Every structure is written in structure tokens, then in C-alpha cells.
Amino acid sequence: MPPVFKPIRPKKLSEEIVTQIKNLIANGDLKPGERIPSERELAAFLGVSRPSVREAIMVLEAMGFLESRQGGGTFVRSLTERSIADPLASMVERRDPRMLQALTEVRMGLETWSAYLAAKRAEDSEIARLRELYEVMEEQAGSGGWDPKIDAEFHLTITAATHNTLQVHVLDTIQTLFQTTIMVTLGEFYTKEGYIELLLNHHREILEAIAAHDPERARQKMMEHLTLVEEKLALFLQRERPDTA
Amino acid sequence: MPPVFKPIRPKKLSEEIVTQIKNLIANGDLKPGERIPSERELAAFLGVSRPSVREAIMVLEAMGFLESRQGGGTFVRSLTERSIADPLASMVERRDPRMLQALTEVRMGLETWSAYLAAKRAEDSEIARLRELYEVMEEQAGSGGWDPKIDAEFHLTITAATHNTLQVHVLDTIQTLFQTTIMVTLGEFYTKEGYIELLLNHHREILEAIAAHDPERARQKMMEHLTLVEEKLALFLQRERPDTA
DNA sequence: TCCAGTAAGGTGGTATGACCTTTTAGCATG
DNA sequence: CATGCTAAAAGGTCATACCACCTTACTGGA
Numbered sequence: 001m002p003p004v005f006k007p008i009r010p011k012k013l014s015e016e017i018v019t020q021i022k023n024l025i026a027n028g029d030l031k032p033g034e035r036i037p038s039e040r041e042l043a044a045f046l047g048v049s050r051p052s053v054r055e056a057i058m059v060l061e062a063m064g065f066l067e068s069r070q071g072g073g074t075f076v077r078s079l080t081e082r083s084i085a086d087p088l089a090s091m092v093e094r095r096d097p098r099m100l101q102a103l104t105e106v107r108m109g110l111e112t113w114s115a116y117l118a119a120k121r122a123e124d125s126e127i128a129r130l131r132e133l134y135e136v137m138e139e140q141a142g143s144g145g146w147d148p149k150i151d152a153e154f155h156l157t158i159t160a161a162t163h164n165t166l167q168v169h170v171l172d173t174i175q176t177l178f179q180t181t182i183m184v185t186l187g188e189f190y191t192k193e194g195y196i197e198l199l200l201n202h203h204r205e206i207l208e209a210i211a212a213h214d215p216e217r218a219r220q221k222m223m224e225h226l227t228l229v230e231e232k233l234a235l236f237l238q239r240e241r242p243d244t245a
Numbered sequence: 246m247p248p249v250f251k252p253i254r255p256k257k258l259s260e261e262i263v264t265q266i267k268n269l270i271a272n273g274d275l276k277p278g279e280r281i282p283s284e285r286e287l288a289a290f291l292g293v294s295r296p297s298v299r300e301a302i303m304v305l306e307a308m309g310f311l312e313s314r315q316g317g318g319t320f321v322r323s324l325t326e327r328s329i330a331d332p333l334a335s336m337v338e339r340r341d342p343r344m345l346q347a348l349t350e351v352r353m354g355l356e357t358w359s360a361y362l363a364a365k366r367a368e369d370s371e372i373a374r375l376r377e378l379y380e381v382m383e384e385q386a387g388s389g390g391w392d393p394k395i396d397a398e399f400h401l402t403i404t405a406a407t408h409n410t411l412q413v414h415v416l417d418t419i420q421t422l423f424q425t426t427i428m429v430t431l432g433e434f435y436t437k438e439g440y441i442e443l444l445l446n447h448h449r450e451i452l453e454a455i456a457a458h459d460p461e462r463a464r465q466k467m468m469e470h471l472t473l474v475e476e477k478l479a480l481f482l483q484r485e486r487p488d489t490a
Numbered sequence: 491t492c493c494a495g496t497a498a499g500g501t502g503g504t505a506t507g508a509c510c511t512t513t514t515a516g517c518a519t520g
Numbered sequence: 521c522a523t524g525c526t527a528a529a530a531g532g533t534c535a536t537a538c539c540a541c542c543t544t545a546c547t548g549g550a
Contacts (some may be wrong), residue, residue, distance in 0.1 A: 012502095012503070012504095013503075013504070014303065014503090014504095027373075036407045038529075038530060038531080039530080039531070040529095040530085040531095048504080049504060049505040049506070050505085050506085050507095051296060051299075051503095051504070051505070051506090052503085052504065054296075054300065054504080054531090054532090055299065055300060055303045055503095057531095058259065058300045058303050058304055059303055059304060059306075059307040062304040062307050062308060062346070063307060066534090068530095068531065069512085069513080069530085069531075070511065070512050070513075070530075070531045070532060071511070071512030071513030071514075071530050071531060071532095072512080072513055072514080072528090072530065072531075073513090073514095073530060074531080075529075080500085086309060086326065086327045086328055087308060087309040087310050087322070087324045088325055088327070088328055090308065091267075091270075091271055091324060096271060098271075098272075098410075099271060099410070099411070102409045102410055102412065103411055105409050105411075105412065106409065106411045106412050106415055108358075108359030109354065109355060109357075109361075109362075109412070110354060110355070110358075112354075112358070113351075113353075113354030113355075113357070113358070115353075116354075117350070117354075155270075157532090164347045164350055164351065165347055166333065166344070166347040166348055166350075166351045167346070167347065167351050167354070169329065169332070169333065169353060170329055170415070170419075173325070173328045173329055174415075176527080178337065192262040257532075258532075258533070259532090259533095283500075283501060283502080284501080284502070285500095285501085289519095293533080293534085294534040294535070295534085295535085295536095296532095296533070296534070296535090297532090297533065297534080299502085299503090302502095313501095313502060313503090314501085314502075314541090314542080315501070315502045315503060315540065315541050315542075316500080316501050316502065316503095316540070316541035316542030316543075317501065317502080317541080317542055317543075318500090318501060318502075318542090318543095319501090334494075423527060491550100492549105492550085493548105493549090493550080494547100494548090494549085494550090495536085495546105495547090495548080495549095496545100496546085496547080496548090497544100497545090497547095498543100498544085498545085498546095499527080499542105499543090499544085499545100500541100500542085500543080500544095501540100501541080501542075501543090502539105502540090502541080502542095503538100503539075503540075503541095504537100504538085504539075504540095505536100505537080505538080505539095506535105506536085506537080506538105507534105507535090507536090508533105508534085508535085508536105509532105509533085509534080509535105510531105510532075510533070510534095511530100511531090511532075511533095512529100512530080512531080512532095513528105513529085513530070513531095514527100514529080514530085515526100515527095515528085515529100516525105516526090516527085516528095517524100517525085517526080517527095518523100518524090518525080518526095519522100519523085519524080519525090520521105520522085520523075520524090
């Protein structure tokens with residue numbers, strides 16, 4: 001069975017309607033603010049039942065293309081805003097503390113593993129790059145600053161040093177979620193609370209463990225580092241949202 | 246007019262249902278791959294009509310949380326499926342040995358982390374479940390058999406015991422990639438080569454470490470176990486495809 | 491004993507039609 | 521001309537029925 005034959009798709013009726021309406025909007029036949037025909041009319045035009053049309057409209061509404069008002073009609077929304085985010089992002093973006101905690105924890109698992117693998121396989125050039133980044137951190141720390149970007153790149157470089165494409169991909173996905181939500185805020189938090197010196201030490205220890213090709217120690221140090229991050233994040237979330245069951 | 250009065254929002258029934266189901270997924274009450282109650286059952290539970298439930302499911306399907314199969318049922322999708330699996334699916338399907346090796350390695354990182362967390366948080370019921378599964382393994386091993394399904398469920402149960410929804414989803418995604426390619430074949434390989442006794446020991450040690458709530462030991466034992474799996478996989482791939490660039 | 495073919499029940503998919511609430515717009519009244 | 525009422529029309533909900541498909545278990549044969 002060399003070929004995958006075909007991804008047979010018994011296309012659902014409502015899916016077909018969704019595509020049609022989406023095309024109409026894309027072509028400009030339906031303009032923003034405009035009212036589309038009523039569900040009954042659409043059903044008649046398309047020769048399908050009203051529930052089918054309704055399901056299609058519900059989907060388009062969920063995707064942000066349409067907006068329905070009872071008694072009013074269904075209208076085309078301006079598509080400047082909306083972007084149908086993927087499930088993961090929509091879960092995390094709710095700022096649900098438990099979800100953020102889960103995210104941090106997964107990241108901890110992946111990054112400690114990255115550190116472990118990196119210590120086994122890092123090439124000299126990669127270690128040199130880490131050292132560069134560390135020196136930038138040190139310099140900035142001298143003037144009391146902390147750049148989340150440099151921090152992120154440091155971690156990213158470590159993962160890259162695993163030479164595992166998948167690991168890089170997975171962690172990048174997680175990292176993106178993290179970054180878009182809190183990374184920056186957390187950076188400010190560090191600065192204000194005077195954790196910079198401690199963070200600097202952590203990164204130096206991680207760097208040294210990797211440079212020494214000592215997987216276990218690298219894992220251990222990364223663990224210590226991220227445990228601190230997790231604690232501070234919990235503290236931060238608690239302050240911002242004291243209302244938790 | 247100091248008070249803006251109130252932006253009265255007539256809450257749609259289906260929207261309410263969407264929120265409820267989304268929360269169930271976020272809480273981990275609905276796990277990836279799991280089948281949710283039928284539309285008729287849900288309608289009965291919630292005290293609403295089937296069309297309302299259907300609309301909610303359609304929306305969740307459009308958002309990527311669910312997947313419906315006619316005649317089959319409606320299933321929970323991995324939150325990370327889109328962001329992680331989809332881009333990689335084509336790569337893994339090629340049976341590219343390097344990619345499989347990378348996959349195994351990522352899995353190793355995640356599963357050792359699961360074992361660590363599970364040892365910290367596993368509840369008695371979960372430990373009991375693991376024990377059950379182990380006993381089934383033991384029994385089957387007596388007659389010289391090895392069921393990849395039981396094996397997979399054992400590992401899945403451990404991850405579930407982390408009580409980290411995200412970890413469950415991420416690992417499910419990885420596991421799916423794995424399973425669709427080799428899991429079964431690997432099972433036959435074990436049987437033929439007489440590794441069953443060793444595998445049984447591994448699982449018992451992991452189980453005991455988790456039951457004793459000893460995170461470090463659980464991690465260590467899981468690591469040993471998966472290291473063996475990795476070795477055998479490499480051996481297997483080498484035999485089947487001696488042609489490697 | 492095992493396996494294949496088949497039959498039945500359950501599932502989602504679609505269709506019909508009815509009734510409700512809300513909105514809208516036209517109309518009648520002051 | 522303005523106001524308030526009313527009726528038509530829109531979406532929202534519900535009940536029901538039937539269809540297509542998958543799953544399962546049973547039964548028959550090898």
C-alpha cells in the first residue's frame with residue numbers, strides 16, 4: 001500500500017455551505033455590515049434544509065465571519081480583526097491559571113530534557129554562542145536590566161544543540177505560547193524584585209554544565225532554574241488574580 | 246448616565262454548551278481520543294434539544310476541539326495536534342529513520358517527565374489501575390505474549406496521573422505519531438526476541454517507584470526502560486532498512 | 491477451533507415543521 | 521408631525537422522523 005490512496009472526505013453538507021459563503025465573502029460579493037439572506041431563503045436557494053444552513057452559519061459565526069442577531073438577521077463582520085486561533089492558543093489565552101501552570105510544567109519537562117541532550121551533543125560553536133549570550137546577560141545585569149529576548153534565545157540555543165528537529169519544533173510551539181502571554185511581563189517582574197543576580201547564576205551554571213558535557217548536571221541546573229521561574233510565576237499570578245477557588 | 250446600564254446579551258443556548266464542553270477539556274475530564282457522549286445523551290443530560298447540542302458540537306469541531314465521525318461518535322482531539330503533529334506528519338510517514346529516532350527521543354523526554362510528576366501526584370485509584378494493567382501484562386507474559394495496547398495504556402495512565410492536561414495532550418500527539426508507525430511491529434519484535442521478561446521488570450519497577458511516590462526513582466526507571474526501547478528500535482530499523490545514507 | 495460473513499443497534503447527518511422571542515418597519519392615532 | 525401600537529419577518533429552540541454509516545456481536549461454515 002505505497003500510496004495513501006485518498007483521504008476520502010464524505011463532505012458534510014454544512015461544510016459545503018460554509019465554503020460557499022466564505023467564498024462569497026472573500027470575493028466581496030458579501031460586504032462587511034451587509035445582511036445576508038435569511039436562513040429560510042438560503043435554505044431555499046441551496047435546496048437544503050434550514051438546520052443545515054444554521055449549522056453552517058454557526059460555524060462561520062464561531063470563525064468570526066458572521067454575526068447573528070435574533071429578530072435582526074445575520075450580518076457579515078469586518079474581517080480585519082478575527083483570526084481563528086488554534087485550540088491550544090485559545091485555551092491558554094484565557095489566562096486560566098491552571099492552564100498556565102500546566103504550560104510551565106510541560107516546558108520544564110521539555111527544557112530539562114533539552115539541557116540533558118544538549119550537554120551530550122553540543123558542538124563547540126554552539127557552546128561559544130551560549131557563552132556570548134551569557135556575556136550579554138551579564139552586561140545587562142550590571143545595569144540592572146533583563147532582556148527576555150536574550151533569555152529566550154539562550155534557551156532556544158540549548159534546544160537547538162540537541163540536534164533533534166522534533167524537540168526543537170515541539171519546544172518552539174510551547175515557547176511561542178509562553179512568550180505571547182507572559183514572558184515579557186515576567187521579565188519586568190524579575191527586574192523589580194531583584195532576582196537578576198540569581199537568574200544570572202542559574203544561566204552560568206547551566207552553561208558550564210553543558211560546556212563540560214555533563215548531562216545530568218545540566219538537567220539538574222535547568223530544573224533548579226525553571227523551578228524558580230515556576231514559583232515566581234505562581235506568585236505573580238496570585239497577585240494579579242487573587243480570586244481563585 | 247454614569248452606569249452604562251448593561252450590555253444585555255441574550256446568551257445562546259449552544260454557546261453555553263460550548264463553554265461547558267471546553268471547560269471539561271481544559272480540566273482534563275475529557276481526554277484526547279476519548280469519545281464523548283452521543284448527541285442524544287448530551288441533549289438528555291443538559292435538558293436541551295438535540296439540534297442545540299449539535300450546533301455546539303459543530304462550533305467545537307470548527308474550532309478543532311472535537312471530531313465527529315458518522316456512525317462512530319464524536320471524539321476529543323489533541324489540543325496540540327495542529328501545532329505539533331500536522332506539520333510533522335508527512336515527515337514521520339516517510340519512515341525516515343532519523344525522524345523516528347528524534348520521535349523516540351522526544352517521547353523519552355516527555356515520558357520520563359510524566360513518570361516524575363506522576364510519582365508526585367498519583368492518587369491511589371490511579372496506582373491501583375497501573376497495578377491492574379501490570380497484572381494483565383504479567384499474565385500475558387506467562388503465555389509468551391505482549392500486547393502493545395496494554396503497554397500503551399500503562400504509559401497513558403502514568404501521564405494521566407500527572408494531572409496536567411497539557412502534558413496529556415502533548416504526549417498523546419507524540420504517541421499517536423509513534424503508534425501509527427511502529428508500535429505494533431515493535432511488539433512482535435519484542436516477542437520474537439525474548440525481551441518480555443525484561444520489559445515486565447521495567448514496568449514493575451516503574452510502577453513501584455510511582456506507588457512509593459519517589460519521583461527521582463520513577464524518572465530513572467522510566468529512563469532505563471525507554472533507553473532499551475530506543476536501542477531495540479534502532480536495531481529493528483537497521484535490519485529492515487540497511488540502506489541508510 | 492477459528493474465522494468470515496452478516497444482521498442489528500447505535501451514531502452522526504439531514505430534513506421537516508412547528509412554536510417562541512426579538513427586532514423591525516409600517517401604520518394608525520393623538 | 522410625533523408617538524405608540526401592531527404585525528410581519530428574522531433568528532432561536534424544540535420535537536420528530538428518516539437516512540447513511542460504523543461498530544459490535546452473533547452465527548454459520550471451514
